[in-house]
Amino acid sequence: xxxxxxxxxGPAGLTAAIYASRGELKPLxxxxxxxxxxxxxxxxVENFPGFPKGVLGPKLMVDMITQAxxxxxxxxxxDVTKVDFTGTEKKIYVGEKEYSSKAVxxxxxxxxxxxxxxxxxxxxxxxxxxxATCDGAFYRDKIVAVIGGGDSAAEESGFLTKFASxxxxxxxxxxxxxxxxxxxxxxxxxxxxxxxxxxxxSVLGGEVVxxxxxxxxxxxxxxxxxxDGMFLAIGHIPNTKFLKGQVDIDELGFIKxxxxxHTQTSVDGVFVAGDVHDHRYxxxxxxxxxxxxxxxxxxxxxxxx
Ligand code: NDP
Numbered sequence: 001x002x003x004x005x006x007x008x009x010g011p012a013g014l015t016a017a018i019y020a021s022r023g024e025l026k027p028l029x030x031x032x033x034x035x036x037x038x039x040x041x042x043x044x045v046e047n048f049p050g051f052p053k054g055v056l057g058p059k060l061m062v063d064m065i066t067q068a069x070x071x072x073x074x075x076x077x078x079d080v081t082k083v084d085f086t087g088t089e090k091k092i093y094v095g096e097k098e099y100s101s102k103a104v105x106x107x108x109x110x111x112x113x114x115x116x117x118x119x120x121x122x123x124x125x126x127x128x129x130x131x132a133t134c135d136g137a138f139y140r141d142k143i144v145a146v147i148g149g150g151d152s153a154a155e156e157s158g159f160l161t162k163f164a165s166x167x168x169x170x171x172x173x174x175x176x177x178x179x180x181x182x183x184x185x186x187x188x189x190x191x192x193x194x195x196x197x198x199x200x201x202s203v204l205g206g207e208v209v210x211x212x213x214x215x216x217x218x219x220x221x222x223x224x225x226x227x228d229g230m231f232l233a234i235g236h237i238p239n240t241k242f243l244k245g246q247v248d249i250d251e252l253g254f255i256k257x258x259x260x261x262h263t264q265t266s267v268d269g270v271f272v273a274g275d276v277h278d279h280r281y282x283x284x285x286x287x288x289x290x291x292x293x294x295x296x297x298x299x300x301x302x303x304x305x
Contacts, residue, residue: 010037127209
C-alpha cells in the first residue's frame with residue numbers, strides 16, 4: 001500500500017508531490033492522460049514568481065514534473081476512473097486496476113467552460129483566452145471582448161480595462177447575472193460596453209484573432225465586431241466526475257474543505273488542493289501554494305495515524 005497518492009498534475013498536484021517526496025513519503029501521482037493541467041495550453045506565464053522574463057506554461061509544468069521525479073515521485077500518466085474512500089485503506093482505480101493508499105490528495109483542477117464552436121479551438125492561445133489575469137497584459141491599447149455575464153466576466157472585464165483601450169462585454173441574456181455591486185462597477189466603467197442578447201457565432205481572423213461574428217437574439221441579426229482578443233468567462237467545471245459522491249462538494253460542484261481543518265475534505269485522510277476546490281483565485285501560484293499545504297497536512301496526518 002502507498003502512503004500517499006496524489007491525483008492531478010497541475011501546479012497543485014506537482015507542488016504537493018515535490019513536498020511529499022522531499023518528505024520521503026514516496027508519493028504515487030496520477031498525472032492523467034494529458035499531464036500538466038491548464039498551463040500546458042497557455043503560452044507565456046509572466047506572473048509566476050521567480051521568472052523575471054516569464055516562462056512558457058508547458059516548460060514550467062515539465063520542470064515541475066522533473067523536480068517531483070528527482071525527489072522520488074512515481075508518476076503514472078493515467079486517468080483515475082473511480083475511487084473508494086469508505087475504508088481506512090483508500091482505493092483508487094484506473095479502469096479495473098486497483099491502487100491503495102493511506103492518504104490521498106485530490107488536485108484534479110477545473111476546466112474552463114468553452115463555447116464549443118470550432119473557431120474557438122483554432123484561435124486558442126492566439127487571441128482566445130480564459131484568464132484575464134494571465135493574458136491581459138498582452139492587450140495593452142487593444143480591443144477585447146469578454147464573454148459571459150457573471151461575477152467572473154464582470155471582474156475580468158474590469159481588470160482588462162487597465163490594459164485594453166476598449167472592452168466589450170458580450171452577454172447572452174438581457175441582464176447581467178453578476179452580483180449587484182459587480183454589475184454596477186461594469187456599467188459605470190466608461191471603457192466597457194455591454195452587448196446584451198449577444199452570442200458569439202464564430203471567431204474571425206488569420207493567424208490571430210481579428211474579430212467576432214455576433215448574433216443578436218433580439219434583432220435576429222448577425223454583425224461583425226472588431227476585437228484583438230476574446231476572453232471566456234462563462235464558468236468553470238471542476239474535475240470531480242471520478243469521485244461519484246465519495247467526498248462532499250459545494251453547490252457549484254467544487255470539493256469542500258472541513259471547517260478548521262485546512263485542506264482536509266469530508267473524508268479523514270483525503271485532502272484537496274487547487275482549482276478543484278478554489279473557484280475564487282484560480283491562479284497557478286495559489287494552486288501551488290495549496291498543493292504545499294495539502295502535502296504538509298497529509299504528512300502530519302500520516303505521522304499521527
Ligand atoms: P457563473 O456560472 O456565475 O456565470 C456564468 C456566466 O456565463 C453567466 O452569465 C452565463 O449566462 C454565461 N454563460 C454560460 N455559458 C455560456 C455560453 N455557452 N455562452 C454564453 N454565455 C454563457 O460563473 P462565474 O465564473 O462568473 O462565477 C462562478 C462563481 O464564482 C459564482 O458564485 C461567482 O459569484 C463567484 N465569483 C466571485 C467573484 C468575486 O466575488 N470577486 C469573482 C468571480 C466569481 P446566463 O446568465 O445566461 O446563464
